[in-house]
Amino acid sequence: MNKRLLWRKAVNGVMLTLTGVFTFFTVSCLFLILGFLLYNGFRSLDWGFFYKLPLPPGENGGGMGNAIVGSFEMVGLAGLIGLPVGFLAGVYLSEFEDRRYASLIRYVADLLNGIPSIVVGVLAWALVVKPMQGYSALAGSIALSIMLIPIVTRQTEQFLREVPQSLREAGLALGASKWKMVATVVVPAGSKGVMTGMILGVARISGESAPLLFTALSNQFWAKGLLQPTASLPVMIYTHAISPFDDWNRQAWAAGLVLIGMVLTANILARLVIAKGISVPRG
Amino acid sequence: MATPTVLETPVIRSRTQTGDTLARLVVLGFATLILLVSILAVYELWIASGPAREKFGLGFLVSTLWNPVTEQFGALPFIYGTIVTSVLALLISVPLGVGAAIFLSELAPAKVSDALTFLIELLAAIPSVIYGLLAIFVIVPMMRDYIEPFLKDTLGFLPLFKGYALGVGLLTASLVLSIMTVPFIISVSRESLLAVPREQREAALALGATRWETTWQVVVPYAKLGISGSVFLGLARALGETMAVTMVIGNEPAIHASLLASGSTIATVIAAQFNDASGKVYPAALVELGLVLFLLTVVINAIARLMIMATTRKGSKRI
Amino acid sequence: MKKTLVACGLFLAAGASIASAQSITAAGATFPAVIYQKWFDEYHKLHAGMQVNYQSLGSGAGIAQLTAGTVDFGASDKPMSDAELKALKTPALHFPTVMGAVVATYNLPGVTKELHLSPAALAGIYLGAVTKWNDKLITADNPGVKLPNSEIIVVHRSDASGTTFIWTDYLSKISPDWQKKVGAGSAVSWPGTPVGGQGNEGVTGLVKQTPGSLGYVELAFAVKNNLGYASIKNAEGAFVKPSFESVTEAAAGAAASMPADFRVSITNAPGKGSYPISSFTWLLIPNHFADAAKSKAIKEFLQWMLTDGQKFATELYYAPLPKSVVTKELAQIERIDGTAPAPAKKTPADTKRK
Numbered sequence: 001m002n003k004r005l006l007w008r009k010a011v012n013g014v015m016l017t018l019t020g021v022f023t024f025f026t027v028s029c030l031f032l033i034l035g036f037l038l039y040n041g042f043r044s045l046d047w048g049f050f051y052k053l054p055l056p057p058g059e060n061g062g063g064m065g066n067a068i069v070g071s072f073e074m075v076g077l078a079g080l081i082g083l084p085v086g087f088l089a090g091v092y093l094s095e096f097e098d099r100r101y102a103s104l105i106r107y108v109a110d111l112l113n114g115i116p117s118i119v120v121g122v123l124a125w126a127l128v129v130k131p132m133q134g135y136s137a138l139a140g141s142i143a144l145s146i147m148l149i150p151i152v153t154r155q156t157e158q159f160l161r162e163v164p165q166s167l168r169e170a171g172l173a174l175g176a177s178k179w180k181m182v183a184t185v186v187v188p189a190g191s192k193g194v195m196t197g198m199i200l201g202v203a204r205i206s207g208e209s210a211p212l213l214f215t216a217l218s219n220q221f222w223a224k225g226l227l228q229p230t231a232s233l234p235v236m237i238y239t240h241a242i243s244p245f246d247d248w249n250r251q252a253w254a255a256g257l258v259l260i261g262m263v264l265t266a267n268i269l270a271r272l273v274i275a276k277g278i279s280v281p282r283g
Numbered sequence: 284m285a286t287p288t289v290l291e292t293p294v295i296r297s298r299t300q301t302g303d304t305l306a307r308l309v310v311l312g313f314a315t316l317i318l319l320v321s322i323l324a325v326y327e328l329w330i331a332s333g334p335a336r337e338k339f340g341l342g343f344l345v346s347t348l349w350n351p352v353t354e355q356f357g358a359l360p361f362i363y364g365t366i367v368t369s370v371l372a373l374l375i376s377v378p379l380g381v382g383a384a385i386f387l388s389e390l391a392p393a394k395v396s397d398a399l400t401f402l403i404e405l406l407a408a409i410p411s412v413i414y415g416l417l418a419i420f421v422i423v424p425m426m427r428d429y430i431e432p433f434l435k436d437t438l439g440f441l442p443l444f445k446g447y448a449l450g451v452g453l454l455t456a457s458l459v460l461s462i463m464t465v466p467f468i469i470s471v472s473r474e475s476l477l478a479v480p481r482e483q484r485e486a487a488l489a490l491g492a493t494r495w496e497t498t499w500q501v502v503v504p505y506a507k508l509g510i511s512g513s514v515f516l517g518l519a520r521a522l523g524e525t526m527a528v529t530m531v532i533g534n535e536p537a538i539h540a541s542l543l544a545s546g547s548t549i550a551t552v553i554a555a556q557f558n559d560a561s562g563k564v565y566p567a568a569l570v571e572l573g574l575v576l577f578l579l580t581v582v583i584n585a586i587a588r589l590m591i592m593a594t595t596r597k598g599s600k601r602i
Numbered sequence: 603m604k605k606t607l608v609a610c611g612l613f614l615a616a617g618a619s620i621a622s623a624q625s626i627t628a629a630g631a632t633f634p635a636v637i638y639q640k641w642f643d644e645y646h647k648l649h650a651g652m653q654v655n656y657q658s659l660g661s662g663a664g665i666a667q668l669t670a671g672t673v674d675f676g677a678s679d680k681p682m683s684d685a686e687l688k689a690l691k692t693p694a695l696h697f698p699t700v701m702g703a704v705v706a707t708y709n710l711p712g713v714t715k716e717l718h719l720s721p722a723a724l725a726g727i728y729l730g731a732v733t734k735w736n737d738k739l740i741t742a743d744n745p746g747v748k749l750p751n752s753e754i755i756v757v758h759r760s761d762a763s764g765t766t767f768i769w770t771d772y773l774s775k776i777s778p779d780w781q782k783k784v785g786a787g788s789a790v791s792w793p794g795t796p797v798g799g800q801g802n803e804g805v806t807g808l809v810k811q812t813p814g815s816l817g818y819v820e821l822a823f824a825v826k827n828n829l830g831y832a833s834i835k836n837a838e839g840a841f842v843k844p845s846f847e848s849v850t851e852a853a854a855g856a857a858a859s860m861p862a863d864f865r866v867s868i869t870n871a872p873g874k875g876s877y878p879i880s881s882f883t884w885l886l887i888p889n890h891f892a893d894a895a896k897s898k899a900i901k902e903f904l905q906w907m908l909t910d911g912q913k914f915a916t917e918l919y920y921a922p923l924p925k926s927v928v929t930k931e932l933a934q935i936e937r938i939d940g941t942a943p944a945p946a947k948k949t950p951a952d953t954k955r956k
């Protein structure tokens with residue numbers, strides 16, 4: 001009997017320790033990634049990186065000012081398109097839903113969400129680049145917005161649903177019309193969560209590279225307007241990382257650091273906001 | 284959810300009707316926009332892949348010939364690459380992920396668990412190109428100089444480990460994918476494990492089981508559905524991954540038995556060759572590959588969501 | 603959000619209002635990418651309003667994007683075939699820009715002397731017949747060099763490549779075996795288990811990081827990355843080191859008999875000092891642009907490229923065009939939205955095509 005118990009206790013100890021090891025390993029991956037980026041990125045980063053243009057391959061120096069601006073442009077435009085659509089669709093699903101149709105919309109939003117990013121790129125190429133006969137920041141923004149919309153829709157719906165029913169009834173009881181009630185009571189109450197969803201969605205698309213490969217392509221210069229191929233940080237990281245030129249590799253690290261800085265800051269901000277909880281106690 | 288209220292009485296209705304109707308139309312319109320975009324998406328993919336579908340039919344899915352010059356295209360090498368890298372990635376990330384989830388749900392104190400989970404979820408937010416960047420400069424040299432030669436020395440008799448130790452290839456791609464899928468598995472599995480009622484654990488412990496036995500034989504089976512859902516979620520993510528994989532897989536449109544060999548997945552071949560594709564059939568073949576991938580991820584995502592919804596408390600998981 | 607809207611509006615307006623400014627998009631060959639990027643950078647310094655955004659995607663992509671109409675002009679190291687030319691909506695003209703050398707670059711730690719490779723050795727390596735570095739075919743030409751008994755990791759291009767075309771064109775000429783089994787083309791079925799790289803950049807990167815590997819890249823890429831490259835035995839039996847001089851000599855014969863459409867192959871050219879794997883590389887310019895200002899800007903660039911631009915060639919390890927070719931090209935510029943008539947009869951291009 002004792003032997004069996006000893007064995008079981010040993011297994012218990014080993015397995016539980018193993019789970020701890022696995023956790024430690026996973027968390028340390030994060031720190032390793034950040035560590036490498038910080039080390040290699042800092043060494044490669046200088047002020048010129050933020051405003052200079054890239055130099056021809058083989059020449060040292062230059063920067064990725066155009067890629068930073070390009071990324072902001074395209075993510076901004078994608079947000080302009082995608083955030084309102086996603087938000088209002090989410091409002092529909094949460095507040096105004098018609099059972100069957102809403103289920104269809106939810107299913108379809110999930111469908112859109114599941115499209116692999118490269119396929120979104122192909123789609124935007126077929127829808128925008130080919131008819132317009134040219135690569136453009138506009139095409140890139142449209143590709144990004146297709147990815148943003150389902151994320152924002154689902155987040156909005158989820159957080160608006162969590163707003164207690166009592167609030168809605170209170171609003172209506174005070175004489176507000178339905179849309180006024182939604183606009184002035186429900187949305188503000190769920191705003192923290194909804195905004196979190198928006199921030200996370202925007203952070204997600206700002207790191208995407210695949211949808212931009214055949215839509216915005218890239219550019220060594222400042223793109224004039226939205227109808228030109230435009231450089232973006234993620235695509236620059238890709239092209240510079242796979243290049244054999246050492247200076248380009250160095251630039252890739254710098255760009256990686258800048259990108260991860262932006263993405264992680266947004267993520268941490270969003271999650272801290274949501275951690276503070278919804279501003280209204282649950283009913 | 285708005286239930287019929289006192290406002291629906293005829294007296295008040297006229298006053299509020301126009302505002303509400305307008306609002307309803309607006310949000311309905313935007314929701315319908317999503318429907319239209321999806322229909323447009325599927326339609327475009329279907330049409331653009333037409334020339335290839337007509338030329339090759341279903342044989343496309345089982346042909347291994349990929350020759351842009353003679354315009355013979357077959358999807359099998361890419362389906363192979365996609366499946367091999369995804370399955371191998373999961374073989375690594377599922378034990379890793381479920382193990383870590385067990386630690387986080389059963390063993391770690393709540394605050395520590397929340398903090399660690401927060402950090403692990405940040406891993407999921409890291410863009411794919413950055414994983415690729417790190418893979419090229421950190422993982423590939425490690426594989427080329429240490430791990431692959433080691434595998435060749437010890438297991439080289441197996442066809443799985445024959446070939447050059449290049450650093451890039453199916454094995455490296457799988458490793459990178461496993462790190463990318465682990466956070467999803469941990470996040471969802473942990474939620475599923477936490478959702479298991481306390482009574483189950485207490486009952487097992489009361490019967491004399493060790494912590495591990497309780498976890499492994501009672502809690503985990505109870506959360507089986509949610510954990511399986513997380514695996515499918517991870518799988519869906521792995522199937523569609525493009526950038527990190529393109530940077531380390533070697534981009535060979537062929538099937539090789541060895542894991543050390545270069546390969547290609549559906550996503551990577553589209554990324555690598557789409558700009559090169561001229562003529563009618565070549566781009567259509569790539570779009571058809573995209574369609575195949577799309578259908579695959581849709582199905583797997585749907586299965587994942589069904590499984591997860593069945594177990595976690597809040598219904599659809601916020602991922 | 604309002605700020606973004608205003609910014610967007612300003613951007614679009616700014617783009618539209620700079621009347622003399624031209625933003626041109628071009629894509630294509632990676633082979634001349636080093637000098638093209640330099641040219642467009644330098645030209646932009648001289649003419650601030652002219653921006654040529656050149657994306658180094660590969661010759662195949664250059665032709666594909668030109669055909670799809672998504673770029674203003676393309677670039678390729680493989681001349682377009684008659685079928686490809688027919689598929690264009692607007693006919694395009696070939697403008698040779700520079701000549702370059704495709705070199706056999708390798709990574710052999712410990713081997714500092716430059717290797718000599720014979721055509722037979724090269725063909726054997728790429729056919730998969732010669733598998734080790736210390737094979738007789740290689741050691742015979744490299745006395746005094748200690749070659750390891752390790753496998754040669756053969757690298758090729760995984761994308762549709764003009765550089766591949768030049769390489770396979772050469773192999774087809776010097777190896778009947780190769781010609782029969784594989785042939786020439788921008789993408790071929792490679793025998794053996796070679797490894798693929800994307801673009802000249804990708805192959806260079808792979809060779810740079812993989813000890814024991816051998817690949818084919820343009821000279822500039824090998825030099826700028828401090829990679830060793832071989833001297834190849836040419837048609838006259840001499841081992842010639844790739845350089846702009848040996849490339850210039852290879853082109854000397856071709857310059858005299860240049861066909862009117864400039865589509866020609868100069869691999870395995872005669873001449874004691876000729877480097878056998880040399881090639882022209884071309885810009886593929888449509889002969890008509892809807893935007894007259896764009897047309898003028900491109901024509902001005904071509905003028906500059908053929909005259910002042912050529913002086914950048916040698917410092918970047920490319921060979922400048924022979925004078926007789928430049929004269930003919932300057933005349934061809936007039937065929938873009940011009941009144942110059944097409945030449946009387948096109949001579950068939952001396953290129954092999956799959």
